[in-house]
Amino acid sequence: MTTPAPIPAEAQAFRNGMSLLGAAVNLITTDGPAGRHGLTASAVCSVTDTPPTLLVCINRNAFAHDAFVRNAALCVNVLGEEHQALSLSFARYTGEDRFVPEAWGVAATGVPVLKNATVSFDCRIADVQTRGTHSVFFCEVQATSVKDQASALLWFGRGFHTLKAG
């Protein structure tokens, strides 16, 4: 057994700070030659609308990381108030059984899309950059699907929160 390396103080301060940057909780999903995978992530942001582009930061040690690279497509499924348990299952587990057929469809790029997501962005991955422990996926949005009467599942202060639009 080896003891995990201690976290440097500057990295711990950064993590503490980032826990106070409120963010939407999303399931990032993929399918293709490397199989069907998904994980929970909050590091997603808009880049430009010409052409519609977003980015996602994913830890290179994540089980699904290489599948995103090989499949070259992903869906950002933005979660709503009813999705807390689903969020945890995609944060903790990796099995195919998380994709229960009633809840999931298939987007134009072939990736899984959560039917009742607050909003889903079906994307082709245009570019992947390595930054330390993470990859930054720059993604061109092929289709955006918005739900009526949307709510938000947010992560802030190391806990879940919910909001309603309007």
Added chain:
Amino acid sequence: MTTPAPIPAEAQAFRNGMSLLGAAVNLITTDGPAGRHGLTASAVCSVTDTPPTLLVCINRNAFAHDAFVRNAALCVNVLGEEHQALSLSFARYTGEDRFVPEAWGVAATGVPVLKNATVSFDCRIADVQTRGTHSVFFCEVQATSVKDQASALLWFGRGFHTLKAG
């Protein structure tokens, strides 16, 4: 008089979708050879903690854009529940008078830091990439400062919302 070009349907759909990705509201500030500037932005996300790195997406047409590039340093001031009016003033105006001395200090890199921000990240800009209408600023965090009893000011569904931590 010229009529503004219509927004392409795919860009409008993307904007509508992005309005439902809840996000923290931040003031991004700078100072240096190009002067003191700041603007309101929600497109901020964590990249890696080794070394501590975040990114900010800023419209290339923003008044302060070139000052960020020239100064090569910025502070991400994450706003709290009491900062809605401040957020609007940095979204709508560009004057120096927004930096009222009682509310602002100076970070180690020389950029303005909001004294009662929920969290502030003092950064050196390591790399700037152009993506369509926007620049992506990759920033190495020099110092993180966290407030006790933090709250969040969030933007979701084209409106402000607030949350308390803990």
